[in-house]
Amino acid sequence: MKAFVVIWNDRHMDTDVTVFLDSDKAIEWARKQAREYDPFNDYQETVLTQDMKKCGWIFDVKYSCENDGLCVVEKDVIE
Numbered sequence: 001m002k003a004f005v006v007i008w009n010d011r012h013m014d015t016d017v018t019v020f021l022d023s024d025k026a027i028e029w030a031r032k033q034a035r036e037y038d039p040f041n042d043y044q045e046t047v048l049t050q051d052m053k054k055c056g057w058i059f060d061v062k063y064s065c066e067n068d069g070l071c072v073v074e075k076d077v078i079e
Contacts, residue, residue: 001077004058006030010037010068023074027059030070038063 004026008016020026034043046060046069055073062069 001079003075003077005073005075006070007073008033008070011066012068023058023072026072030059030061030072034061034063034070037068040064 002021002023004020004023006018006020006026006029008018008030018026018029020029042065043061043063046062048057048060052060056075057071057073059072060069061071
């Protein structure tokens with residue numbers, strides 16, 4: 001089984017993790033949060049590198065000039 005983990009890094013709060021079973025819902029949620037917390041219109045989706053993809057990243061977005069953002073990582077769940 002696959003899980004899609006949204007990792008939220010923001011310098012104003014503790015790192016947070018939210019887990020989804022659907023990749024599209026995880027990405028949609030991450031986009032929504034980034035747009036909502038983007039005070040200066042710095043929203044920018046990252047072009048993933050091959051190394052990022054090898055590590056399971058499927059989405060990354062930054063919403064501030066100080067590198068605040070969210071990423072979605074695909075993980076196997078042991079049943």
